[in-house]
Amino acid sequence: MENRRHKLLLLPSALFLSLLSCGGGGGDDDSSLLFFLLASGNGACTAEPLFGDQWHLLNSGQSGGTSGEDAGVTGAWDAGYTGSGVTIAIVDDGIDILHEDLRANINTSRNYNYVESSTDLAPHFLYATHGTSVAGVSAADCNGKGVSGVAPDATMVGYNLLLTNSDANNADAMTRNGDIVAVSNNSWGAPDLLGTLNDSLSSSLWRTAILDGINNQRNGKGIIYAWAAGNGQNSTTNRIDNSNYDGQANFRGVMAICAVSNAGKQSSYSERGANLWVCAPSNGGSLGITTTDIRDNYGYTTSDYTDDFGGTSSASPLVAGVVALMLQANPDLTWRDVRYILARTARKVDPTDTDWINNDAGIPVNHKYGFGVVDASAAVTMARTFTSIGGSSTLKSKASNTDSPAAAIPDNDVNGISRTVTVSSSGITDIEWVDIEVTFVHTYAGDLNFVLTSPDGTTAHLSEKHVCTDGTNITATCPFNGTWRFGAARFLDETADGTWTLKVTDGAADDTGTLNSWSVTVYGR
Ligand SMILES: [Ca+2]
Ligand SMILES: [Ca+2]
Ligand SMILES: [Ca+2]
Incomplete structure (x- = not known):
């Protein structure tokens, strides 16, 4: 399952969630200029040049997918929510901060380079293969170029944590910029496909940091942590990993995010688990995810975009983007509110799957899908008028x-x-x-x-x-x-x-x- 990304980065592959596929070309040509729009947000983002490939945002049945199997994002945009005023931390291997579709949305003074102990990510852009694609899923700009993120007006800060993991750095990245960060995306974790109970990355320092994040940060309302559930199931019939074997993805302070395909089925790599919160569209069907790629020959492709991103690494930042939409709709939501709304508004995907039950409170839940597939439109609608269930206190x-x-x-x-x-x-x-x-x-x-x-x-x-x-x-x-x-x-x-x-x-x-x-x-x- 290892891929060339690991060799390129000269990193311990054990620190990464495998992506099942990467590479492939995205369109990046001068014709995008013809589509340049000053307007941001709302329906205008559907005019981004590569929007038609972004079935995870709006699935009209492209390339054999199932119409409607998407994250309901355009409904949230139409209601006026594009993530404005909300900051998402992309905790990954860095971001290509000069990318045309990312740079306007990055708060460069708050990035953090763990290799150099500085705020400057630029010298390391060529290492940011994974993080650049993750960032685009959450919050690529609505600027008439390339793609759109789920929250095209959100602000991002990038950390290249994965270049120098340590217990101290893993903990630091969870609460860094806790005064401004509302959502933290984490598309990384313990090694996949070993089948072992693995808490190698969920140290007491890391857990303490997550609890600090939910208990104290964002002015006490708590950071919301989206976490990749893991890509180690192996297949739907011959399982290896379960998300509950990972001491980060199964921790109560994070939401483990699973993946579904463009046919609305469990992606074969996406791990089951009683800990799963919600799923989001990713690869595993007939199409991958179209998002940003490091400029030029760096990254997965020779262009500035890829059409083949995937894994729960892509599902998680999609949910992080949805959380940004929710927090624009209602900035007072606590971390508990956000989780609850996501659970109660998730869509019951693959409804004939035999694992679905209604629990005793009448809530549908499934070991493959958690509470279902994230529905941005329903989530912002509930968020707007939600009566808080309280914060950590x-x-x-x-x-x-x-x-x-x-x-x-x-x-x-x-x-x-x-x-x-x-x-x-x-x-x-x-x-x-x-x-x-x-x-x-x-x-x-x-x-x-x-x-x-x-x-x-x-x-x-x-x-x-x-x-x-x-x-x-x-x-x-x-x-x-x-x-x-x-x-x-x-x-x-x-x-x-x-x-x-x-x-x-x-x-x-x-x-x-x-x-x-x-x-x-x-x-x-
Ligand atoms: Ca764009
Ligand atoms: Ca035995
Ligand atoms: Ca490239």
């Missing part, structure tokens, strides 16, 4: 008792073991998130299925039997010995108090293990 949380069975998990046995814990006197009638901490030992953790059932009877598949790999081949061992925190979004608006049940089964012979202890912590109002 009013978020309640309550932990269950800890159950410590120290019990062997029956090998290759569908019955496994079922255990319960109790949450009581939480005062939480509307769940917003659930953490599940499980302490266990196993010689091949890929054998295990963990299924959590809420007091209201909704199930969440936290871990699913799968193989582990060394990046190429299936490995003989896949040990785990410690505590893993899973996250679950699926219980949104259900009641916290009552009995929570964890069923643990081992689905393959020989390797064995022990469930030592577990508990849940519920967050909500």
